[in-house]
Amino acid sequence: MPGHVIMVVRSWPRQSQSFIVDEVVAMERRGLELTIVSLARSGERRRHPQLDAMRAMVLFLDAAGANARWTRILEHTRALAGAPGRYLRTLGYAWLHPRLSRGYSTYSTIRCFDHAVAVAGLAFRLRRSGAGAPHIHAHFAHDPALVGMLASRLTGLTFSFTAHAEDLYRIPPASLLARVTAANAVVTCCQANAAYIARNVPRTVRPPVRVIHHGVELDRFRPARRPARPDLTLVSIGPLTEEHGYVDLLRACAALAESGHRFTCEVYGDGPLRRQLIELSVGFGLAGQVSFRGERSRDEIGRVLAGADIFVVTPGGATDDDADGRPNVVLDAMASGVPVVTTAIASLSELVRSGQNALVAPPGDVETIAAHLAALLTEPALRRRIGEGGRHTVEARYDVEAAASALETVFGTRTSLPAEVAP
Template sequence: MAGRVIYIVRSWPRLSQTFVVNEVLALERLGVGLSVYSLVRSGESLVQPEVAKVRADVVHLRGTGRRHAAANARDALSLLRRHPRTYLGTAWFALRHPGLAAGYGDCSTLACFAHASEVAAHVVRAQGPQGRASHVHAHFAHDPALVGLLVARLTGLGFTFTAHARDLYQIPPSSLATRARAARAVVTCCEANARHIRHSVAASDLPPLLVVHHGVELDRFRAGPPRPPAPEVPTVVSVGRLVEKKGFEDLLRAIALLGHRGVRLCLRLYGDGPLRARLLELRESLGLADVVTLMGARTSDEVAAALAAADAFVLTPRVTDDGDRDGIPNVLVEAMACGLPVVTTAVGGIPELVTDGANGLLVGAKDVAGVADSLERLVVEPSLRARLGCAARITVEESYDVDEAALRLREVFAGDVGWQGEAGP
């Protein structure tokens, strides 16, 4: 497609958002030119190795503090001189709709307008054959999508956004509807999210709604060397940010229950987050210091190696009291791509990926005994592990290839939204 796609994200690079980096790399393999605009820096010291392969320009936006006032004023003046009615109309829109930034998010509507003005000024200045922008796409429905909407108003470019999890469920329906009305299409990663969007946004306000699964690199995430069919102590892996919606407290209690039954395994939990201290305390109180290892944050290469060496994978998400939840966790797709049997909970879009007894084992959210029962089955039934792992790999090959997802997104960015992935009313 001619022209660059402006990609707006909340922070770059983000360790827990490898799906965004993977998507960027897959689009670049298709020849799509991209410029990534990040509202803030991630502040993380550990960076995924894939980030180094990204060819796109990455711009970290300045912010709205006093020390940036002169630069922000120059951007505003350049836009005002070039298209005064457009700039003033967009500014008036932002002033009249402060509630568009309500709910989950860190920026006010006016701060989003300042970010959008900086991006739009970049777009206006880069009008040569190599720099011309053709489309704006935002990842996440909260601050990034509002910035994308305002960039589209300031520049006249087409606009789309991808809604994921907390960004979708924790903004007001009216704010979601305003973003949707302005978009050429709305993309989301699972049908559960699509149902929420259709429920929240009137059909008259909703453009084509497209379900595009986050894909994985099938050549990178694949089964490792054959493991013993009946290891003395099976290794189970789990991966995720140590936050409430991941349900790791339920998982540790399930592991303790297995210990009371005399079922032996070891759990390696990869990830970091605000609940680390609480989980360490719970591990000690349950007597699991020799069974559960909190591995901390690791790169995707280290996670891929851990999955390839594991006997099974477990993830136990839940819906929090404030509505936060997962869509389809990318780590679950990665584990299944590695041919691992998985135990997980029926939350968000997970039942669209995992069919109980066919390509994994599915239990209810917060069902500690159910998680323990399913893990015990995997420990004592090697043939079940093999059958589920084989079916899991086939599922990912058929529906979760990152390059197939990129092909669909390229069509969306080019304005072709009539393909069969469209979610009906």
């Protein structure tokens, strides 16, 4: 039974990955000890407020300068001296498989081996301190999972990883196969991802694949009283990129305005399409109704959702099997009791049921998106029913405490494992 979990991430901290922080804090509440190993610093100025509740130490591997280089040389020396066979076999494996870092990656395979040596050094220090044999878990299937896999080969420790979105779909199938077959278990956040792994990794060499939904802190996102008012507020949150379908949203808003509906639409987030979308909203005559508010912290998003009447995201579907993953902010909106309008992308298929906990349109279907928004704008009873359905769904299936409990089974800190869900 591992006494500690080493969690490898690409960069830390990230506003867009607040669900990882929520999971860590929930696991710590359950008594699990963790250390975060980040391959790089995020560089983001906004700080996730839950970081203050986290006990886990964070080790950054992107330090520069003579001291950092000397420390890394010592780690290689210790790894070679402590287990020369494992060290040389793992180095040879990394040298002979440079393609493992192809695709959606930042580091070469040899650089990932270098980072894996640092993870192995941390594992050695933890065992020497009496923490027991740690388990290595990587969040994301690209660089972090490759580092975790190589660290497992160096140390013989158990290894698992969580696959999310682009990290899963934009690495070559051969690279995914290597990572999956080296793992004791694989975690992913939706059935669509589990099915993709099953299509690319034969069952005979595949470890258990668990779907563990990203959980929501139900006490942080709660339904709020929304007073009746003539102008309702639509809220959309997400990166301003092509795959998130904001052009479709603006076209739907233009159709609503042309039909005489009274509303305002607040868009939160940033990205490469910001200027284009602002210009497009002006061209559609929406300058007084649609505003672009930029990025916000997790606490600010909670307050935004508390004041929203309708939440809308309209992803157009990604070219690589839904590579952008599930918009986790949909869960936040549903937990807040806000009625949701969205589109039928694969990663949302197990979350939303049109007419029950959301109104769902085909991707790119501006007419249906506008019709769903118009229905919610004009029917208070429908808003209330869809909002209550969303909250009930999150309470039943997406509580962060349940996610933390399920992750404990993957890490080996609990003895009962759920059945594999991938076909």
